[in-house]
Amino acid sequence: MRKKILSNQRTTRIETISFTAPAMIMVVITTYIPFALSIVYSVTNWKGLADKATFVGLDNFIKIFASDPDFMQSALFTIRYSVAFVVLSNILALALAVILARKMKFASFFRAVFFVPYVVSMTIVGFIWEFIFTQGFSSLYKVLGWGFLNLSWLGSQNLVYYGVVLVGIWQALGFYMVLYIAGLKTIPNDVLEAAEIDGASTIGRFFQVKLPLLIPSITTCLLMSIINSLQVFDTIMAMTKGGPGIASMSLTLNIYQDAFIYHRYGIASAKAVVFFIMILLLTKVILNALGRKEVDY
Amino acid sequence: MTSVSKKKHSFGRNKRTKLANTILQILLLFVSAVYFYPIILMCINAVKSRREMALSVLTLPKKIIWSNIAYVFNDIDYLTLFRNTMVVTVIGVVGIVSISSIAAYMLSRRSTTRYAKVTRAVLIAPMLIPFQTFMVTLLKVMMGLHLTGSIWGLGIQYWGFGVPMAVFIYYNFMKTVPKEIDESAKIDGASTLRSFVSIIFPLLRPVTITIIVLNVMWIWNDFVLPLLMVNSRSSTRTLVLGAYGYIGQFVTQWDYALCAMAMAAIPSIIVFLILQKYIVDGVVAGSIKG
Numbered sequence: 001m002r003k004k005i006l007s008n009q010r011t012t013r014i015e016t017i018s019f020t021a022p023a024m025i026m027v028v029i030t031t032y033i034p035f036a037l038s039i040v041y042s043v044t045n046w047k048g049l050a051d052k053a054t055f056v057g058l059d060n061f062i063k064i065f066a067s068d069p070d071f072m073q074s075a076l077f078t079i080r081y082s083v084a085f086v087v088l089s090n091i092l093a094l095a096l097a098v099i100l101a102r103k104m105k106f107a108s109f110f111r112a113v114f115f116v117p118y119v120v121s122m123t124i125v126g127f128i129w130e131f132i133f134t135q136g137f138s139s140l141y142k143v144l145g146w147g148f149l150n151l152s153w154l155g156s157q158n159l160v161y162y163g164v165v166l167v168g169i170w171q172a173l174g175f176y177m178v179l180y181i182a183g184l185k186t187i188p189n190d191v192l193e194a195a196e197i198d199g200a201s202t203i204g205r206f207f208q209v210k211l212p213l214l215i216p217s218i219t220t221c222l223l224m225s226i227i228n229s230l231q232v233f234d235t236i237m238a239m240t241k242g243g244p245g246i247a248s249m250s251l252t253l254n255i256y257q258d259a260f261i262y263h264r265y266g267i268a269s270a271k272a273v274v275f276f277i278m279i280l281l282l283t284k285v286i287l288n289a290l291g292r293k294e295v296d297y
Numbered sequence: 298m299t300s301v302s303k304k305k306h307s308f309g310r311n312k313r314t315k316l317a318n319t320i321l322q323i324l325l326l327f328v329s330a331v332y333f334y335p336i337i338l339m340c341i342n343a344v345k346s347r348r349e350m351a352l353s354v355l356t357l358p359k360k361i362i363w364s365n366i367a368y369v370f371n372d373i374d375y376l377t378l379f380r381n382t383m384v385v386t387v388i389g390v391v392g393i394v395s396i397s398s399i400a401a402y403m404l405s406r407r408s409t410t411r412y413a414k415v416t417r418a419v420l421i422a423p424m425l426i427p428f429q430t431f432m433v434t435l436l437k438v439m440m441g442l443h444l445t446g447s448i449w450g451l452g453i454q455y456w457g458f459g460v461p462m463a464v465f466i467y468y469n470f471m472k473t474v475p476k477e478i479d480e481s482a483k484i485d486g487a488s489t490l491r492s493f494v495s496i497i498f499p500l501l502r503p504v505t506i507t508i509i510v511l512n513v514m515w516i517w518n519d520f521v522l523p524l525l526m527v528n529s530r531s532s533t534r535t536l537v538l539g540a541y542g543y544i545g546q547f548v549t550q551w552d553y554a555l556c557a558m559a560m561a562a563i564p565s566i567i568v569f570l571i572l573q574k575y576i577v578d579g580v581v582a583g584s585i586k587g
Contacts, residue, residue, distance in 0.1 A: 015489050016407050020416050023400035023460045026392075029438065030457025031423040037434035099325070104318060106325075112573060113329040116336060119569040119576070120562045121518035121537045127544055127558050128339050131354075131551055136338060139354045170335070175580065182581040220584060231427050234520050238544070252429040259433040272430035279427055 042270035048263055060270035070246055071271060074254040077161070078230060081250065084165045085172075085229040090221055093173055094214075097180030098206065111181070115174035122171060126238025129167045130154065133239075154240050157247040164248050167235050172228070176221050183217025184210065219290045226286060230279060251275055336566075343556040350552060362552075369556040373539040374531065379564075381448050382535045385523075386516045388452025393459035393512055398501060400460075401467030402493050406476065417468065423461045428521065436525050445526045448533055454526065455516055463508045466583065470504040471497075510572070510579030517565055536561035 042060055046053035064071050096114060100107050117125060133153040141149035153163040187210060195209045233252040236242065242249035242257065249257075255275065259268035342350055344365055345358040369375065400420065407413040436445070444450030474497065482492035498505075520537050527533040534542070540561045543554035569576055 012407075013412075016403050016410070016412060019403040019489075020400040020420075022396040022456075023420055023464060024416060026396065026453075026457035027420055027423060027460050029442070030435065030454055031426060031431065032419075034431035034435040034438050035426055037437065038431045041434060099321065105322065110325050110329050111577075112570070113333050115577065116333065116566060116569065119514060119518075119565050120336070121520060121565070123518075123520040123537050124540055124558045124562050127540065127554065128335050130544075130549075131342070131555060132335055132338060135350070135354045135551060142353070143355065170332070178577050178581055179584055224584060227427075231429060233429065237520075238541075252427075255429055256432070265433055268433050272433070276427065276430040280425065283425065 038269045038272050040269075041266055042273045044266045044269075046265040046269070048265070053266065056266070060267050061274070063267065064270055064274065068267075070249065070254060071251075073246055074242075074249040074251050077247075077249060078232070078251045080161065081165060081168070081232060082226060082229040085168050085232075086222065086225045088165070089169045089173055089176055089225055090218070092169065093176035093221070094180050094218075096173070096177045097184055098210075100177070101181045101184040111174075111178070114177055117171045118174045120171075122234035123238045125167065125171045126235040129163070129170075129235075130239045133163055155244055157244055160240060160244065160248045164232075164236055164239065167239065168229065168232060171235060172225070176225065179221050179224075180214070180217055183214050187213045215290075222290065223283070223286055227279065227283065230282070336562075339555050339562070340559050342551065343559040345552060347550075347552050365552050365556045366560070369543075369553050369560065372553070373534075373542065373557060375539070375560060377532060378534055378536050378539045381527075381533060382517060382537075384448050385452045385455070385535060386513055388449065389455030389459065389516045390509055390512045392453065392456040393463050394505060394508060396456060397460050397463035397508070398467050398498060398505070399493060401464045401471050402497055404464070405468055405471035405474075406479070417464070420464045421461050421468075423458075424465065428458070432521065432525060439526060446529060446533060448527065451523060451526050451533075454522065455512075458522075459512050459515075462511070462583070466504050466508060467501065470501060474500055504582070506575060507579040507582045510576050511583045513568075514565070514576070514580075536564075 041053060043055060043057060044053035045056050045059075100111050100114075120128075137149045137151075137153065140146075151159055153159050191209060191213070192205065195205050200208065231252055232250050233256070236248055236250055236253055237256075240248045242253045246254075251271070252275075255268050255271045258264045258271065338354060341357055342354050344361045344363065345354075346360070346362050349359060400416075404413045404417050404420075408417075439445045439450070439454065442450075444454060478500070479489075479492045479497055482496050483489070487495070518537060519535075520541070523535045523538050524541070527535070528538050531542075540554065540557040543550065543557050
């Protein structure tokens with residue numbers, strides 16, 4: 001009897017391990033080992049995929065902060081991009097959601113239109129807009145004569161930022177809109193009706209009733225938009241490759257360039273480690289800040 | 298639908314909201330037309346002659362140049378690229394669903410053991426690690442494992458990247474599936490694997506759909522991983538890489554480029570239009586749980 005229980009326990013343990021093993025093995029191979037290697041190589045002067053790397057201590061980290069203006073500039077660009085992206089896409093998505101969550105003709109058609117860019121590959125979205133900025137705008141200028149259409153939106157150091165932000169928002173707006181619509185639908189009707197009976201105006205209802213109840217959706221959208229925008233890569237890679245100069249270089253593109261164009265793998269790994277710590281800290285700060293504000297009626 | 302009595306009660310107000318609604322609709326129609334215009338521009342210029350495109354990119358083509366499509370179709374070997382993208386997506390999604398669902402099942406049934414707790418944390422934590430922080434060393438590891446340069450290898454790699462979110466979603470859902478269901482199956486003599494495959498997995502259907510939708514969209518449209526792993530030979534490229542190949546550093550032949558882009562994007566737009574409800578629901582479910 002005792003023996004049987006023991007062997008049962010053993011089969012249970014073997015089952016637990018073997019059923020989870022495929023997932024474990026894949027995650028370890030694709031993420032943990034490469035990530036650990038990133039940390040290891042961040043303190044070496046690794047120069048090529050086949051190369052032997054030698055230990056250089058914290059040299060790479062010192063170099064990044066002391067003598068790599070590209071890194072600081074791309075960090076600054078990434079933060080500027082993120083701020084604009086997060087603020088604008090959340091406000092616009094929320095506004096669209098409020099309009100399109102109501103019962104109205106063609107609401108689902110409009111929702112679909114705004115969602116389409118999200119189902120297209122970000123790389124292709126980048127190309128479409130490169131085409132529009134370089135070819136479409138000049139055609140439009142001939143028709144409309146508006147001066148801003150005749151500017152070089154991707155070719156100028158100052159303007160490229162706005163171009164890149166616009167495309168980022170155009171691609172992702174539908175996604176956040178859909179999340180906000182889902183959030184709005186969970187607000188019970190009786191709460192809104194009660195507010196209406198109490199004489200609250202449409203705007204008052206929105207700010208005093210809907211918005212507080214939407215905090216969970218806002219938290220989700222803010223967190224996702226921050227994390228996604230800090231990792232912006234595909235659209236910029238497609239449109240400008242970080243140019244002109246390094247005017248639209250994001251941190252992820254800077255890491256990519258260091259590694260695959262300049263073959264400074266050690267430096268790239270060190271930047272990756274810094275980037276990871278940055279994202280982790282930010283996520284924690286945001287979660288703490290937002291966690292305390294949820295409202296429950 | 299408003300009831301008749303309510304309509305009578307606030308007739309003046311209703312009339313006003315009706316007017317406001319109409320104005321809103323017209324405004325929305327205009328905004329959404331502008332919003333959608335880039336997609337249309339891509340499609341109409343894909344079948345324009347280069348000369349006409351130089352005159353205006355905004356108007357519909359006077360003459361549809363079908364040969365653009367034929368040229369790109371042969372030049373990038375569209376059928377091969379389509380098949381490659383399909384194979385990567387199917388291998389990726391089937392793998393992610395199978396290994397994640399079974400792992401989440403085990404973890405939720407043995408959730409009190411220390412092994413399960415640690416495993417769960419290990420499987421879910423990668424959601425916090427950005428891909429770009431280890432893409433360089435990933436390439437080295439994958440070269441070592443001979444998973445680069447092949448469509449199958451690329452598909453298999455997605456298993457690892459898809460597991461964290463899939464396990465997370467499956468695990469949360471498994472908590473709502475009563476243990477008695479699989480326990481009674483076991484009393485009837487079914488093995489754990491069997492009771493999972495024939496009883497539990499079918500119950501997971503709603504979340505399985507969510508996970509399939511999210512992963513198909515991601516893998517089909519993905520760019521960086523295919524760029525790193527399979528871009529070296531034209532026979533192993535995906536559709537997005539095929540379009541990428543037309544974009545030059547200095548000069549781009551936009552007629553062919555737009556054609557390739559449209560041919561890569563249109564399948565995903567069609568799938569979206571057909572499965573709209575599932576896709577929107579799946580995306581919402583995925584991000585609220587994730």
